[in-house]
Amino acid sequence: MSDRHLAHWPPGLPRHLTLPQTHLFHNAEVSAARFPDKPFLVFYDTLVTFRQFQQQAEHIAGFLQQVCGVKAGDRVLLYMQNSPQWILAFYGILRANAVVVPVNPMNLTDELRHYVHDSGATVAFVPQDLHAQAQPLVDAAGGECAEGKLQHLIVAAYSDYLQVPTDLPVPAFVSAPRQAIDAPGVTLWSDMLAQQRVPGPLTTGPDDLCVMPYTSGTTGHPKGCMHTHRSAMSTLVGGAQWFARTQDSTYLTVLPLFHVTGMSGSMNGPLFVGATVVVLPRWDRDAAAQLMQRYRISIWQAISTMVVDFLANPRIGDYDISSLQAIRGGGAAMPKAVAQRLKDLTGLDYVEGYGMSETMAATHINPPHRPKPQCLGIPVFDVDARVVDPATFAELPPGEIGEIVVHGPQVMQGYWNNPQASADSFITLDGKRFLRTGDLAQVDEDGYFFMVDRLKRMINASGFKVWPAEVEAMMYAHPAIQEVCVIAAHDERRGETVKALVVLRDAFKGQTTEQEIIDWSHEHMAAYKSPRIVQLVERLPKSGTGKVQWRELQEQERSRAPGAAA
Numbered sequence: 001m002s003d004r005h006l007a008h009w010p011p012g013l014p015r016h017l018t019l020p021q022t023h024l025f026h027n028a029e030v031s032a033a034r035f036p037d038k039p040f041l042v043f044y045d046t047l048v049t050f051r052q053f054q055q056q057a058e059h060i061a062g063f064l065q066q067v068c069g070v071k072a073g074d075r076v077l078l079y080m081q082n083s084p085q086w087i088l089a090f091y092g093i094l095r096a097n098a099v100v101v102p103v104n105p106m107n108l109t110d111e112l113r114h115y116v117h118d119s120g121a122t123v124a125f126v127p128q129d130l131h132a133q134a135q136p137l138v139d140a141a142g143g144e145c146a147e148g149k150l151q152h153l154i155v156a157a158y159s160d161y162l163q164v165p166t167d168l169p170v171p172a173f174v175s176a177p178r179q180a181i182d183a184p185g186v187t188l189w190s191d192m193l194a195q196q197r198v199p200g201p202l203t204t205g206p207d208d209l210c211v212m213p214y215t216s217g218t219t220g221h222p223k224g225c226m227h228t229h230r231s232a233m234s235t236l237v238g239g240a241q242w243f244a245r246t247q248d249s250t251y252l253t254v255l256p257l258f259h260v261t262g263m264s265g266s267m268n269g270p271l272f273v274g275a276t277v278v279v280l281p282r283w284d285r286d287a288a289a290q291l292m293q294r295y296r297i298s299i300w301q302a303i304s305t306m307v308v309d310f311l312a313n314p315r316i317g318d319y320d321i322s323s324l325q326a327i328r329g330g331g332a333a334m335p336k337a338v339a340q341r342l343k344d345l346t347g348l349d350y351v352e353g354y355g356m357s358e359t360m361a362a363t364h365i366n367p368p369h370r371p372k373p374q375c376l377g378i379p380v381f382d383v384d385a386r387v388v389d390p391a392t393f394a395e396l397p398p399g400e401i402g403e404i405v406v407h408g409p410q411v412m413q414g415y416w417n418n419p420q421a422s423a424d425s426f427i428t429l430d431g432k433r434f435l436r437t438g439d440l441a442q443v444d445e446d447g448y449f450f451m452v453d454r455l456k457r458m459i460n461a462s463g464f465k466v467w468p469a470e471v472e473a474m475m476y477a478h479p480a481i482q483e484v485c486v487i488a489a490h491d492e493r494r495g496e497t498v499k500a501l502v503v504l505r506d507a508f509k510g511q512t513t514e515q516e517i518i519d520w521s522h523e524h525m526a527a528y529k530s531p532r533i534v535q536l537v538e539r540l541p542k543s544g545t546g547k548v549q550w551r552e553l554q555e556q557e558r559s560r561a562p563g564a565a566a
Helices: 004-008 025-034 050-066 084-095 109-119 128-137 189-194 229-242 260-273 285-295 304-311 336-346 419-425 468-475 514-524 550-560
Strands: 039-043 046-049 075-078 099-102 123-127 152-156 186-188 209-211 250-253 276-279 299-301 326-329 350-356 361-365 384-388 402-407 426-429 432-443 449-454 459-461 464-466 481-491 495-504 533-536
Touching: 025 050, 025 084, 025 260, 039 050, 039 084, 046 050, 050 084, 050 189, 075 084, 075 109, 084 099, 084 123, 084 152, 084 260, 084 276, 109 128, 123 128, 128 152, 152 189, 186 189, 209 229, 229 260, 229 361, 250 260, 250 285, 260 276, 260 299, 260 350, 260 361, 276 285, 285 304, 304 326, 304 336, 336 350, 384 432, 402 426, 419 426, 419 432, 459 481, 459 495, 464 468, 468 481, 468 495, 468 514, 481 550, 495 514, 514 533
Parallel strands: 039 276, 075 099, 075 123, 099 209, 123 152, 152 186, 250 276, 250 299, 299 326, 326 350, 495 533
Antiparallel strands: 039 046, 350 361, 384 402, 402 432, 426 432, 432 449, 459 464, 481 495
């Protein structure tokens, strides 16, 4: 790897980062000892101190071990919106010596089934508004849990953490009163905590599995990325150091915590330094501005669509957001015009970074003192990142386009239960194990990385990664669909959106409409994956070997996009 980027390294930072050789839960213990009465969580004006956080997480761990039978290394699903319960459950699972499997709360029952079956989880944390999605996966027979079935659901009411009056806009799903649920395997969150169980000793360490976020690939089947406490520690400590965060920082935690960017930068990092996080379960531009003013937010992690909406608020001038010290994010490039409007409003540059579920968030971040627009940044502490020829893996000179490969402490161990996919994702260069990202980029003369395209087939809808093969696999369950090809279509707001070209079975031609397929898809998969455009076609183009020529369809779609002629 070239060292050109070192000329622009953040001033005062070492190039090597010595990582704590500890379990992540130790961070909760240290912050509770240092700052026992300081608020760690703020949720619509209700506060949870560091001491309360540690105590409740330990009660959760005791319940998991003694009631649910969770043992060291067991996987536990975490399927909720951002909330105090999400963060408490995450650390409660870790304190029980188990492994967190974070799941997007937009997923529905059919999608959840794969996570349960593949991870082998028998316990899940769910909110009461999504309980109906998870309950069909519970083994109602009891006894030994059937394969691919859950035994225990811990059901949370977000309103349990609305303990003081607030004038903030609280969504209905958050304010909904706690409900009694009479169903097999269910324990209410409040009942779990009331038992005040004490967990056994902490037996796992830095090289044991910690968290397993799932990511999809060209096979269409979500795969679990195996991260240890060490790899998770790398990005949470690295992010805090890169941006010079302290115990007096206050974060707006609105990026989804099931995603590694929010998990590492807006939860794990703040807990490590003893900072306060102000939690929003869903994006709300007025609530975000109110919280910035009320709690003097200094750090805001955001994706471009949030920033666009934030700046479009006609009331933005009514709020005092002068406390902001850093606005950062990634997932999709920030348009230059939007970044300029943000700087005009706040005086701050939007600092972009780059990472993957496979790398537990960032491997690249722009230097805060010298960011470049629409840029992935430079390799962070101890990361060897190269742009290589995808065929020969020879490193390419500045300006040439190739695949990003990365070696570093944050890279996953591999994919859970999928040795072939793991083998396909890694190469060895100069005696080091590199992850193939599948992303095409180029490096400039300063050593900054710039995204060009994606080697893998992927749609980026508002920062959410959508894998066409996964969507296609689910759409084939529709009785009227004979063939389907999913591609990206231009969308003014989302950047890209999901489009499906569908060939109907003969018996359904003239009877099934495009809108009916859109509605069906919306009922069977997460909203961000669900096709917003369906086009009925007579046939799909195929190669001589019978493979659908999705690239041809994608190029045709791109040629129709606004500005394509230019």
